[in-house]
Amino acid sequence: MDIELAKEDEAFRAEVRKFIAENLTRELSDKITVGASAERSVLRGWQKFLHKRGWIAVNWPTEYGGTGWTAMQKFIFNEEMALANAPRLSPFGLSMVGPVIYTFGNEDQKKQHLSGILSGDTAWCQGYSEPGSGSDLASLKTKAVRVGDDYIVNGQKIWTSYAHEADWIFCLVRTDETVKQQAGITFLLIDMKTPGIEVKPIISIDGLHHLNEVFFTDVKVPVTNRIGEENKGWTYAKFLLVNERTGIAGVPESKRSIVRIKELARKERLGDGGALVDDPAFRHKLSEIEIKLMGLEFTNLRILADAAAGPSSSTLKIVGTEVQQSLAELAVEAVAFYAQPFQKEQLLGTSNESPVGPDYGVATASAYNFGRAASIYGGSNEIQRNVIAKAVLGL
Amino acid sequence: MEFGLSEDQRLLQDGVGRFLEEQSPLEKVREAADSNDFVPRGLWDGIRELGVPGILVPEDFGGMGLGFLDAAIINEMMGRHVAPVPFVGTSVMAPIALTLAGSEAQKQNWLPQIASGDAIVGVGVTERIGVRENAGVIANNGKLTGKALFVIDWSKADVYIVADRDNCLHLVAPDAAGLSSHVLNTIDKTRSVGELVFDNVEAEPLPGANVNIVARMIDAGRIMLAADTLGAGQMMIEKAVIYAGERKQFGRVIGSFQAVKHLCAEMTAALEPCRSLVWYAGHAMDEVPDDASLMACHAKSHLSEVGRFVARTSTEVHGGMGFTDLLGLHYWFKRIGLDRQLLGGPEQVRLEAARLQGWAA
Structure with missing residues (x-):
């Protein structure tokens, strides 16, 4: 057991902190502190800084523009970013489809898509869930029929985060209905500007628009947009899901949130005047x-030292999201009645007026409310328990 | 940075685990428990041969001179196999007291005997944490008066180490005049605790004792109890999974029902992250002194809560069998129960943790 950071890791941490100090503007970190969602243009600006520094694709191999960092360096980087309240970049390109493309895609696909993901010029969304296929994802029905050099896609996706801002969608589609569910799925990359795609908003519990339904009517997708082989899409989809779950645990973000709640708890008064x-x-x-x-x-540190020794990504997802939800609940308790005002413009950062109550109250309730999604997305926590029972315990 | 056990530590833990698995199966545990034998000869001899009693005793005094993380991973195995042998008092808290506060002569006399397993040491510090039943020990001109409750490793002790209300530590012979000693029968029949009543009892002070040394004994003891719960909890999960895979109802094993699967998965998700917490707490005792007391509180309170959840849930999975004497699952259930209460229950250690962080008076 050795918990001292190596000299070169200490130096790396200092380098990251220096970069943050020089590039993360007060305006941006304040917005994140308050909990408001940063606008896409602001996020893109931040992504540009990181991209210029070569620090955008933390987990990618160097040949595709990744950092080539050690596991420890990635850990340090993610932690410093979260503690400094740096905006979280959209995961759909960088953490989800990017690795699928460079792992399973062909040279043309890599050439076409990777640079836009890195620069942030192309925004992606995830076409997995359907109205009838949530937890039972493999039952999905959106159909792709091969006609010459194209697939004709018909069907519907749902819960598609930021589809309304996305340039591309990566989609699971059914290409064979006659075999076992998992064996008839194909992974397609679809340009959102293709005729026949319609996006309709779903307003969520926080009163905001993150989610959408996406409808496909005779959408023509070139076969060259297929990842890997036809009917092998489930393999690529699962590869992506494991990456997704590990990220969802959000340990450094929760650490930051604890610091904030402790500050609030010292500030806020009980009815009798105590803190x-x-x-x-x-x-x-x-x-x-x-x-x-x-x-x-x-446990994350333990996994860094020995990946095989750690618990499954499902355990991390369950416990991580439970912690997030409990913290959101405590934050609401801490700001007490200032959690009540609903101030949409302040939340979106589109108003110059001061909010009702303190800054830190603005997004607290909405974070708590939308936080209910954490135990559902990325595979509900109930599904994760099924995975643990089967894969870890052999039940 | 390398957050994990060394190869040596893995070998040590596996060795002790294998020994206990072979030499202390449930029948043996039951035999010892039924005869109130807290130092069963054969088992204790084997433990001695492994060098376990001297794990923390410096090599100059015949011990292994290892650290608290090593002791914690051994204690985890003790909990896993509900081992009916002394450890927390004799092999962890007593060596701290003697090493840090003992005179040269006291060290020469006791440490080699502890290391070889020839001496069992009962440790009484409960009243330094909280006082019940008007207990507490006062030293006056070298003589002790008062009462010490929940003395750990009480049975067959060759000597007691007792903290008085001024945080001085005293060696007390079990046959000292004026000392009366009573067993405290607890729910857990695999470990011994007792009560000592002092009426002007001759005692030998450890000259270097002070409040910090007593606190260190308590910190270490708490981490060991947390590790004990970790091991016992892990075994309760494994037993639940095996049972769920064998027991049939409605023509299928109950482990095929999602209600049962999820109970098992929830236990796993709750306990697994605790392992890293216990490791770090043990490590902090040796290497990160500023963190040690707080981590001891954290490990103790968290493992108490998670341990209780696992104990209840595993018992639930075992259905009617879970609460029979026949199956013996209750030895683990009760072990976790006593771990929770010794050296401060979760409410108490949480309060101490709040104080350490400057949150409470």
Whole structure:
């Protein structure tokens, strides 16, 4: 057991901090602190800084423009970014489809797509879930029929985050209905400007528009947009899901959130004039979550040292999202009645007026509300328990 | 950075685990428990041969001179196999007291005996954490008066180490005049705790004792109890999974029902991250002193809560069998129960953690 960072890792941490100090503007980090969603143009600006520095594709191999960092360097980078309140970049290109393209795609596809993902010039969304295929994803019905050099796609996707801002969608489609569900799925890349695609908003519990339905009517997709082989899409889809789950645990973000809640709890007054930290019931809840998060953090370090020794990504997803949801709940308790005003313009960062109540109250309730999604997306926590029972425990 | 066990540590843990699995199966545990034998001869001899009692005793005094992480991973195995042998008092807290506070002569006398397993040491520090039943020990001109409750490794002790209310530590002979000693029968019949009542009892002070040394004994003890719960909890999960794979209802094994699968998955998701927490707490005792007390509190309170959840859930998965004496699952259930209460329950250690972080008076 050695918990000292190596000299070169310490130096790397200092380098990351320096970069953040020089490039992460106060305006941007404040927005994230308040919890408001940064606009796409702002996010793209941040992505450009990172791209210029060569720090955009943390997990990619160097030959495709990745960093080539060690696991420890990636860990340090992600932690520093979260603690500094740097905006989270959209994961759909960088963490999801990018690795699928460079792992399973052909040379033309790599050439066509990877640079746009890295620069942030191309925005992606994920076409997995359908109205009848949520947890039972493999039952998906959106159909692609081969006609000459094209697939003709018909069907519907749902819960498609940021489809309304996306240039491309990566999609699972059914290409064979006669075989076992998993064996008839194909992975397609589809240009959102293709005729026949219609995007309709789904307004979520926080009153905002993140989610969509995407309808496909006779959408013509060139066969050259297929990843790998026809009917092998499930293999590529699963590869992507494992990456997705590990990221969802969000340990550094939760660490940042604990710091913030502790600040709030010292500030906020109970009815009798005391600070919330003086309330043993509140302290109890906070400390239970903090310790749970510590366990996750140390577990991440353990996985860094020996990937095979750690628990499954499903365990990390369950515990990580439970921590996130508990923290969101505690934040609401901490800001008390200032969690009540609904201030959409302040949330979106489109208003110059001061919010009702303190800055930190603005997004607290909406983060709590939309946070309910965490135990559903990326495979619901119930599905993760099925995965643990089968893959880890052999039940 | 390398967050994990070394090859040596893995070998040590596997060795102790294998020994206990072979030499301390449930029948043996039951035999010892039924006869109130907390130091069963054959088993203890084997433990001695492995060098386990001297794990923390410096090599100059015949021990292995290893660290608290090593002790914690051994204690994990003790919990896993509900081993009916002394450890937390004799092999962890007593060597800390003697090494840090003992005179040269006291060290020469006791440490080699502890390392060889010839001496069992009962440790009484409960009242330094909280006082019940008007307990507490006062030293006056070298003589002790009062009462010490929940003395750990009480049975067959060759000597007791007792903390008085001024955080001085004393060696007390079990046959000292004025000392009366009573077993405290707890739910857990695999470990011994007792009560000592002092009426002007001759005692030998450890000259270097102070509040920090007593605190260190308590920190270490808490981490060991957390590790004990980790091991016992892991075994309860494994037993639940095996049972769910064998027991049939409605013509199929109950492990094929999602309700049962999820209970098992929830136990796994709750316990697995605790392992890293216990490792770090043990490591901090040796290498990150500023973190040690807080981590000891954190490990103790969290493992108490997760341990209770696992103990209840595993018992649930075992259906009617879970609460029979016949199956013996209750040894693990109760072991986790006593771990929770010794050296401060979760409510107490959470309060201490809040104080350490400057949150509570």
